[in-house]
Amino acid sequence: MAEGKISLDLRTSDRRLIGRSGLDFAQWRESYPELVTALTGPAPGYAELPDGQLTGLFQWAQTLRGRCDDLLLLGIGGSGLGARMLNCAFVEPAPNRPGHPRLHVVDNVDPRRLCYLLGELDPRRTLVNVITKSGSTAETMASFAVVREWLRGVLGDDYGKRVVAVTDPDLGDLRALATTEGYKTFDIPPEVGGRYSVLSPVGLVPAALLGIDARELLAGARAMRTTTGDPDWRKNPALALALALHQHHQAGRRIVSVMPYSDGLRDFALWFAQLWAESLGKRRDGLPSGTEPYGPTPQAALGVTDQHSQLQLYVDGPKDKVVWLIEVADIGDDVRIPPQSEEYPSLSYLGGRGLGELLRAEMKGTVLALLRAKTPSLVLTLPRLDERSLGSLVYLCQAAASITGKLAGIDVYTQPGVEEGKKTTYAYMGRKGYTERLADDERLNAETDPNLVSEA
Numbered sequence: 001m002a003e004g005k006i007s008l009d010l011r012t013s014d015r016r017l018i019g020r021s022g023l024d025f026a027q028w029r030e031s032y033p034e035l036v037t038a039l040t041g042p043a044p045g046y047a048e049l050p051d052g053q054l055t056g057l058f059q060w061a062q063t064l065r066g067r068c069d070d071l072l073l074l075g076i077g078g079s080g081l082g083a084r085m086l087n088c089a090f091v092e093p094a095p096n097r098p099g100h101p102r103l104h105v106v107d108n109v110d111p112r113r114l115c116y117l118l119g120e121l122d123p124r125r126t127l128v129n130v131i132t133k134s135g136s137t138a139e140t141m142a143s144f145a146v147v148r149e150w151l152r153g154v155l156g157d158d159y160g161k162r163v164v165a166v167t168d169p170d171l172g173d174l175r176a177l178a179t180t181e182g183y184k185t186f187d188i189p190p191e192v193g194g195r196y197s198v199l200s201p202v203g204l205v206p207a208a209l210l211g212i213d214a215r216e217l218l219a220g221a222r223a224m225r226t227t228t229g230d231p232d233w234r235k236n237p238a239l240a241l242a243l244a245l246h247q248h249h250q251a252g253r254r255i256v257s258v259m260p261y262s263d264g265l266r267d268f269a270l271w272f273a274q275l276w277a278e279s280l281g282k283r284r285d286g287l288p289s290g291t292e293p294y295g296p297t298p299q300a301a302l303g304v305t306d307q308h309s310q311l312q313l314y315v316d317g318p319k320d321k322v323v324w325l326i327e328v329a330d331i332g333d334d335v336r337i338p339p340q341s342e343e344y345p346s347l348s349y350l351g352g353r354g355l356g357e358l359l360r361a362e363m364k365g366t367v368l369a370l371l372r373a374k375t376p377s378l379v380l381t382l383p384r385l386d387e388r389s390l391g392s393l394v395y396l397c398q399a400a401a402s403i404t405g406k407l408a409g410i411d412v413y414t415q416p417g418v419e420e421g422k423k424t425t426y427a428y429m430g431r432k433g434y435t436e437r438l439a440d441d442e443r444l445n446a447e448t449d450p451n452l453v454s455e456a
Contacts (some may be wrong), residue, residue: 006224006392007380012367013244013322018374023247028233035239036231038406045191046398049199049390050221054214057186057201058066060226061208068127068162071101071209072117074143075131075202077278080107081271083206084196088267089390090212100211101127111138114146123154127209128163131202133188135172138425144174166201183448184210193413196398199391213387221392228399237380238396241324242403244378248322249408252375256296257314260326261303264385268326269300272397279401279412279454294408304362311366315373319414323370323377327363330384331356439447 015022027037073083087103095102104117128147132140151159160182167174169187178185178419186201197203198358199221205216230236233243245256258269280297301310303325314323335353340347348359370377382389427434 001440004385006389007356007381008240008397009381010240010244012123012371013248013376013378015200018371018376021253021374021376022188023244023251023376027247028110028243033207034407035233035243038403039229039231039239043326043407044196044224044398044402045189045193046196046199047225048189049192049197050225051216052200052204052218054201054204058214060184061205061455064127065099067125068101068209069125070145071127071204071206072119073105073129073131074128074135074140074147075102075105075129075166076107076139078194078197079133079137079202080105081130081195081267081274082203085198085267085271086212087210087389088289088335089264089385090209090387093264095167097211101209103206105208106143107139109142114143118147118150122416123151123159123162126151126162128173129206129209130163131166131205132172133168133197135174135176135192137165138422138429141173154333155293161433166205185442188320192414195278196413197354198271198394217391217394220388220393221333221395223388224335224392224395224399228403229394238399239378240397241380241405242400243376244288244405245296245322245324245400246407250295252327252386253320253322255299255321256414257310257321257323258326259299259303259310259323260368261307262326262328262331262385265326265328266302268390268393269302271394273298273300273398275401278415278418280404280409280410282410282412282414283286283416284408284410288395303366304359307362308367311369314375315369319375321375323366323375323450324380325363325367325377326380326382327360329387331359331385357416 010023010025012019013023015024015402053403059438073080075083083103084107087105091097091100091103104121106114106117128151130140130144130147148159148163151162155162163178163181163183165174165185166179166188167178167182167185168190169175175185177183186205188197188200188202192200192411199218204214204217208215220405226236227236229239230239233240248256258272260266276296276298281293283293284291297320299310314321334356337350337353337355337358340351342348367377368377382393382394401412408438423434427437
């Protein structure tokens with residue numbers, strides 16, 4: 001791997017090495033016109049985010065340094081996963097950062113956790129970051145309604161000074177509330193969907209408050225953007241990833257396990273799972289009747305942890321998977337294992353080696369175990385885990401999703417299945433105009449056998 005570059009190694013997906021479960025890379029040359037088509041067209045909305053002029057955001061974040069102990073983020077889906085990913089990579093390893101708050105992400109409406117947090121946090125030392133593009137997301141606005149009263153109960157009418165809202169520049173109830181009650185606001189560009197928004201104020205507001213170098217995140221994304229229009233996949237890892245996963249999908253390998261060998265990338269795997277599932281799980285309109293929907297299933301794993309659980313399935317289970325492993329070349333300072341007595345052979349061989357050395361050996365062992373089992377894999381190497389590298393990786397994945405959508409003939413920027421669930425939730429909660437959607441619930445109770453329930 002060239003110094004400072006991200007590399008994607010496809011050799012362990014080569015049919016010449018692993019047989020029927022592999023890919024025929026000679027076909028990639030034959031499909032060159034299709035590749036060019038997949039790289040053309042108008043730039044997606046997220047492509048402009050790395051050029052964002054965010055001086056005002058960073059200056060505002062600096063004014064809050066030392067003034068809040070906790071950052072309570074309310075957001076769901078892409079409005080929460082991006083911040084989780086950044087926090088996992090750069091804050092969790094060293095959580096005691098003077099002047100910067102602790103992050104608490106509320107991305108569910110299970111009341112237990114929110115009740116606990118509101119009982120532990122001090123509203124006078126908490127900043128609430130509420131994020132919803134539409135300004136009306138039911139889960140986020142319900143949580144905010146509770147938190148708003150919690151703030152108001154202590155701070156009175158000045159509570160709005162402890163709220164920063166990230167939402168549509170003009171539309172939605174959150175924008176109206178922010179205008180009326182004086183919240184600090186930042187805009188989500190209307191053309192950018194939630195799962196593509198981490199490099200907008202959705203991710204950059206919490207990043208700046210947490211002391212993460214958001215400028216370097218954007219610089220990394222800009223650097224990756226320059227490669228994503230190159231039709232030579234050997235110079236364009238986003239294209240290489242899209243081609244590999246698309247062709248595995250077409251061959252029936254429709255489960256994509258993302259397995260980083262870094263604790264700091266644990267939540268990246270969850271972020272990727274949303275990006276891939278919500279972008280690519282689609283019915284394909286206009287195709288012949290009976291055409292299957294498109295839909296690779298992403299699965300988050302963590303090396304080495306999941307070598308002791310999921311790897312058994314990957315090695316001996318059905319050949320319907322491709323495993324995407326991610327390693328970090330420069331892990332920084334290693335931790336040496338003290339010398340061990342020779343009378344304990346299961347320990348003695350480890351003495352004097354490093355934990356990082358063991359981590360690399362574990363990943364190489366997984367690659368070879370998959371190879372011997374003829375389970376295809378890909379290996380992506382980051383030069384190091386810093387803001388620039390993660391910004392590049394994020395942009396790489398977003399571009400790969402866009403390219404895959406073009407190869408598959410689907411619109412990656414819609415989420416009709418998600419919208420369907422939202423509308424039915426509105427019906428259950430009594431929102432006007434939606435109650436007719438409960439007819440299926442009535443049919444479920446009227447037309448099904450009540451004996452098909454197991455109880456203990």
